[in-house]
Structures are given as C-alpha cells and as structure tokens.
Amino acid sequence: MVTFIIRRLIGAVLTLLIVSMITFGIFYLVPRWVGATAADLASRYVGRTANAEQVAAAVKALGLDKPFYVQYWSWLKAIFVGQDVNTGTAIDHCPAPCLGYSFIGRNPVWPDLLDRLPVTASLAFGAAIIWLLSGVAIGVLSALRRGSVFDRAAMGVALGGVSLPIFWTGIVCLVIFSYGLGWTAPGGTYTPIQQNPATWAYDMILPWITLALLFSAAYARLTRAGMLETMGEDYIRTARAKGLQERTVVTRHGLRAALTPIVTIFGLDVGLLLGGAVLTESTFSLPGLGKYAIDGIIASDMPKVMGVTLLAAFFVVVANLIVDVLYAVIDPRVRLS
Amino acid sequence: MPDDHSFLEVRDLKIHFPTDDGVVKSVDGLSFSLDRGRTLGIVGESGSGKSVTSLGVLGLHNKRNARVSGEIWLDGTELVDAPPETVRKMRGRKMAMIFQDPLSAMHPYYTVGRQIIEAYRVHNDVSKSVARKHAIDMLGRVGIPQPERRVDDYPHQFSGGMRQRAMIAMALSCDPELLIADEPTTALDVTVQAQILDLMRTLQQEFNSALIIITHDLGVVAELADDVLVMYAGQCGEYGRATTIFERPEYPYTWGLLGSMPRLDRVVAERLLPIAGAPPSLINVPSGCTFHPRCPYEPLTGGLGRTEHPELVDAGGGHLVRCHLPIAVRRRIWAEEIKPKMEGQ
Numbered sequence A: 001m002v003t004f005i006i007r008r009l010i011g012a013v014l015t016l017l018i019v020s021m022i023t024f025g026i027f028y029l030v031p032r033w034v035g036a037t038a039a040d041l042a043s044r045y046v047g048r049t050a051n052a053e054q055v056a057a058a059v060k061a062l063g064l065d066k067p068f069y070v071q072y073w074s075w076l077k078a079i080f081v082g083q084d085v086n087t088g089t090a091i092d093h094c095p096a097p098c099l100g101y102s103f104i105g106r107n108p109v110w111p112d113l114l115d116r117l118p119v120t121a122s123l124a125f126g127a128a129i130i131w132l133l134s135g136v137a138i139g140v141l142s143a144l145r146r147g148s149v150f151d152r153a154a155m156g157v158a159l160g161g162v163s164l165p166i167f168w169t170g171i172v173c174l175v176i177f178s179y180g181l182g183w184t185a186p187g188g189t190y191t192p193i194q195q196n197p198a199t200w201a202y203d204m205i206l207p208w209i210t211l212a213l214l215f216s217a218a219y220a221r222l223t224r225a226g227m228l229e230t231m232g233e234d235y236i237r238t239a240r241a242k243g244l245q246e247r248t249v250v251t252r253h254g255l256r257a258a259l260t261p262i263v264t265i266f267g268l269d270v271g272l273l274l275g276g277a278v279l280t281e282s283t284f285s286l287p288g289l290g291k292y293a294i295d296g297i298i299a300s301d302m303p304k305v306m307g308v309t310l311l312a313a314f315f316v317v318v319a320n321l322i323v324d325v326l327y328a329v330i331d332p333r334v335r336l337s
Numbered sequence B: 001m002p003d004d005h006s007f008l009e010v011r012d013l014k015i016h017f018p019t020d021d022g023v024v025k026s027v028d029g030l031s032f033s034l035d036r037g038r039t040l041g042i043v044g045e046s047g048s049g050k051s052v053t054s055l056g057v058l059g060l061h062n063k064r065n066a067r068v069s070g071e072i073w074l075d076g077t078e079l080v081d082a083p084p085e086t087v088r089k090m091r092g093r094k095m096a097m098i099f100q101d102p103l104s105a106m107h108p109y110y111t112v113g114r115q116i117i118e119a120y121r122v123h124n125d126v127s128k129s130v131a132r133k134h135a136i137d138m139l140g141r142v143g144i145p146q147p148e149r150r151v152d153d154y155p156h157q158f159s160g161g162m163r164q165r166a167m168i169a170m171a172l173s174c175d176p177e178l179l180i181a182d183e184p185t186t187a188l189d190v191t192v193q194a195q196i197l198d199l200m201r202t203l204q205q206e207f208n209s210a211l212i213i214i215t216h217d218l219g220v221v222a223e224l225a226d227d228v229l230v231m232y233a234g235q236c237g238e239y240g241r242a243t244t245i246f247e248r249p250e251y252p253y254t255w256g257l258l259g260s261m262p263r264l265d266r267v268v269a270e271r272l273l274p275i276a277g278a279p280p281s282l283i284n285v286p287s288g289c290t291f292h293p294r295c296p297y298e299p300l301t302g303g304l305g306r307t308e309h310p311e312l313v314d315a316g317g318g319h320l321v322r323c324h325l326p327i328a329v330r331r332r333i334w335a336e337e338i339k340p341k342m343e344g345q
Helices: A002-033 A038-046 A052-063 A069-079 A109-144 A147-163 A164-182 A199-229 A234-243 A248-276 A280-284 A289-298 A302-330 B051-059 B084-090 B112-123 B128-141 B160-172 B190-207 B218-224 B243-246 B252-259 B326-344
Strands: A084-085 A091-094 B007-017 B023-033 B039-043 B067-074 B093-100 B176-183 B210-215 B227-232 B235-241
Touching: A002 A038, A002 A302, A002 B023, A002 B176, A038 A302, A052 A084, A069 A084, A091 B093, A091 B235, A109 A147, A109 A280, A109 A289, A109 A302, A109 B007, A147 A199, A147 A234, A147 B160, A164 A280, A199 A248, A199 A280, A199 B023, A234 A248, A234 B093, A248 B190, A248 B210, A280 A289, A289 B051, B007 B051, B023 B051, B023 B227, B023 B235, B051 B176, B051 B210, B112 B160, B128 B160, B160 B190, B176 B190, B190 B210, B190 B218, B210 B218, B210 B235, B218 B243, B227 B243, B227 B252, B235 B243, B235 B252, B252 B326
Parallel strands: B039 B210, B039 B227, B093 B176, B176 B210
Antiparallel strands: A084 A091, B007 B023, B007 B067, B227 B235
C-alpha cells in the first residue's frame, strides 16, 4: 500500500511536470513559432492599454529575450522559490509558490487563487453531494423498475439534463426562482461559509442545482446501467437464495458493486470542477477560479490564466491519485503492488 | 397437505416465461417427490428446464416475467401460492442452494466469512462474533484447512475446489433440510470433483437433508443419487430408482445420454453415441412426442410419435416412462441393441 502510494506520488509529480511544460509551451512557445515577436507576446501580459515602455519592461521581466529553456527554467523555479518581477516602474517580489505575476493588477496570482478557491470549492462540493445522492437514487430506482413509467420519465429528463447547456438552464433557473419567485439569490454574491452558513447556502443553492442537474443526469444513467448489470450477476441470485431481504440484496450486494465505476468518475469530476466551473461561475457571476480565468482572458492577463490552468491540473492529478487508492479499498481484487 | 407425506412434493409444476416471440415453457407439468436423507438426480441437457426447476422450488423467479403454477409442498407448506415473505424466510434456512460456478456466485467484494455470517444471521438472531465462530466451524467441517485464517479471505483468494467447499459451507450454515446443488462440480477439475461429491455425500448423511443434484453428468448421478429424473423439453421423460434407470433405462433419450457418456471401461475403438439433432425450441415445441425429431425409433411407433404426445406411464415398480413404444419393444431394443454397444461387445 505504502509503496503503491509512493509510486503513484512520483507519477503524479511527473505528470504535473509535463503539464507545466505543455502549459508553458502553449503560452510562450507556440505563439513564437507562428511568428509573434517578443513584444507581441509581452503585450498579452500587460493588457491592451499598455504603452511601449511597459511592454518592453514586460519582455525583460518575463525573459522573453532569452532562450526558451532559460525561460522555462526561471518560470518553473519561481513556482518553488519565488522571483523578483520588474514591472517597469518598480521591482516587486512574487513569493513562492509564484504561479505567475499579473502585470495589470501588479500583484502575484497565487493569493488571488487562494481567495477564489473557497468559492469554487463550495460550488463543486455542494453540487457534488446533490448530484451524487440524486443521481444514484434515481438510477437505482430506474434500474429496479426498468421499463416502468418512472424509468422512462427519469431517463427522458436525464437525457434533457445531459443535453441542456448550463448557461441556458442557469439563466432559466435565475429567471424563474430568483427574479420570478424571489426564492433564491440573484447571483453575483458569495458569502463565506464561516461568516454565515445560511447565507452561504442561500447564495449557492441555485448554482448547485444548475450544476448538479447536468451531472446527476449523467450519474443516473450511469447508475442505472451499472445496476442493471450487477443485478443480473450470479452473486445476486446467491444473495436471494440465502433468504436476504430484497432491500439488503439491492443495497449491500447490487449497489455496492455498481458503485465502483461511479466512484472513479465522481473523483475525476470533482477534481476537474475544483479547477473552476467556468460556465456556472460565469452564469451566476460567482467570483471563483473559472470566472478568474475568464476575466484573465478578456483582459489579456495571461499569468492569471496560466495560474488557474496549473492549479486545475494539480487538482485533477490529485483526484486521480485518490481515486486509484480508493479503488483498492472498494474492490479487494485490485492489488496495490 | 398432500396425502402422500413426502418431505418435498412437487406436483404439476409449470414455469412459463411470456416473451415477444411466444411463451417459453421451460418447465411444463413436472412432478416428483423426495424424502429426507435421500438424493434425487435431475438430468438433462442445456435448456431442458432443470435449473429453472430448482430456482422455481426456491421461489427465485421474478414474478414479473415468470408464470409459475402447480404445487410445491415442502414439509407441509405450499410454496407456489405462499406470500413471498414466507418463502424468503424459508430460503437459506429450510432450503438452500449450491451454485455451479462459485467464483461468480460469491460476491467478489466481501470476504468468504462475511458472506457465511450474513447467511447465518438472516435466520439466526445472534451476535457477529457468535456467527463468526459458526462460520469458522462450518468452513472446518467442509474441509478447509486453517479455517480461522481463511475466513477473512476473499473468494478470489480461494482455489476452485476450496471455493466450492466454502459455497457448500454457506449453503449448510443454517442446517437446511432441502439442499439443491445445481451442477456443483461442473466448474471443477476432475480430481476435485470427486472430493466435492464425497464431501456432499458425507454431509448429507450428517445433516440428514434431502438433496437434489442437478447435472448433465450421469457419472455424478450414478455416484450420489437414489432416484433419477430425466428431463426433456421441460418435462419428465423418465423417472425412477437410480438402480433401475442405470440397469434398464426405457426412454430413448436416456439411452442417448448414456451412450454419449465417455467411459474408461469401454473399448477404445468404440465411438461415442451422440444424440442426433439439437434440443427443441421451448416456444414451438415439436408436435407429438417432443423427442420424436431426434428419436431413431420413432418409425416403430407407426406415426403416433409425430401426432400424439405420450403420457408418463408406469412401466412397473414406479418406473415412469414417457414413450409410445410398447414396454416389450423398449426392453428388447435396450437388451439387444443399446446395451451391447455400450459395453463394447
């Protein structure tokens, strides 16, 4: 078990290193290959209103005049030890972990990310609980009553849920529940949970439901398919032959086995969402990581986008690691060696 | 309560499955009886309805897709029309089942011990530690070495033979009076098969249970059974004492089964005598005798085999046979044609 985790940790670090290279490549290298000059590139880091002097400062600060491997190295090194940034008018320090320095805001990106993370985490975990419970419950009932009115209705709604884009369901929900009925917050506000849990939930409930609708539809279909498969297994017949109550047969024997693939996908989905639920955050104007990245793109503030990209990659890799370990806990046939 | 006081009494059991293509008559009017301490072998090829019968006795057919009728009396209780909850409480405690492939029949995520404990605790209000001791005891009784250590192993950590032993331990955990073994040795090595058969015989004597062995392997039946029931197309083709059926079978399909069984004592040059054709469709059952399209003696019936379905008739001493051929003709064919070939003379 310990060896397995250590080996997976090394793998995770390597993955992150590769992700960092790709990220660096996309933002620094590829534009140069297609003909952008150092100044062109620098202008994307200082915003649209920057003057030539600021651009030149950025070229120097970013090291865009140096060979690419030197650039990559200093960029990577900054993540671990921090770096001094020449903003053209002053020298600012970007402490480790320096995931980038915003020339527009004149501030390191990392503290911003830390500010935004609780919003995204609230959104992701809250929605995850809703979609996991509802999706699995609907899926199980559908599978047990295969072909019934409930099954057909649930799967029809699920198909709709999977197909409808968040920016549409989100806006419809806002129009109905917030502007129409006045039951929920109109979006754009976020109250930290430690400040007031009730207000926190009130602000988040609509984004949760909107996001959960999309995922619970997928999870319901997944659970239904898994249950249909496991309920036909020989060991289910054995469980019934033992005289177990049908409820026990379904939950302890059927659902237990059907949950394995769901746990895997759940881990990856949550990991992915922690890197920013771009559409949901934009629709509800939630100040999370996704919104931060979008703002960065719009303002040509690439360090922000890169910071979010790296953090998102980190969450996905960690989620993968957790899922792998969980797999062995769930399924004893998986050997961790 | 039937006047005949057999422990298990199955009367005119029918298990039909309505499908889009028609009604599949998997079991169509089956009757047999069995006492405690005795063993019945139900023999037939794939699709003859033997497994469906066993699941029917345990009430494991889904009421939504199976139509079950007839009577199943187990120790004075009728099961077909009983409330599902009554039958559920009898499953595992009064009647238990051993399945063919123990690897797929045991839950891969739970230890063997936990699965036995679960089976025991459904019907016995005891603490986990008491049930655990019982599970270890049961594993020891079916011949698993170091049961107190193996009880915490998962099914995939057992070998095939040990897994089947564990399955038997689970089935016997509540001391059932009726034990149904559905192809208990089919998934096992030949050497292990013999051990398992031996174990089942010993345990049956020890527990004094009624045992039904379902198999296509006449060798297994010869080894264990007191009575034999040969199934064909969901019906009983021949039913009687095992000694009678092995010495003087009268149903042409049984001859075919015996002839297609490889035997070491037969002359090597002698070829197996397979049954021609394929098992019949259970939706469009052949007209007349269901076996007539594959029966080499059908011409001897003078066309009766094609048009009329024969009744199950007592050929003497409770030996029931479903065949149009006159008893004398059947006995002559067996004695003069089949038996010499089987013995390779």
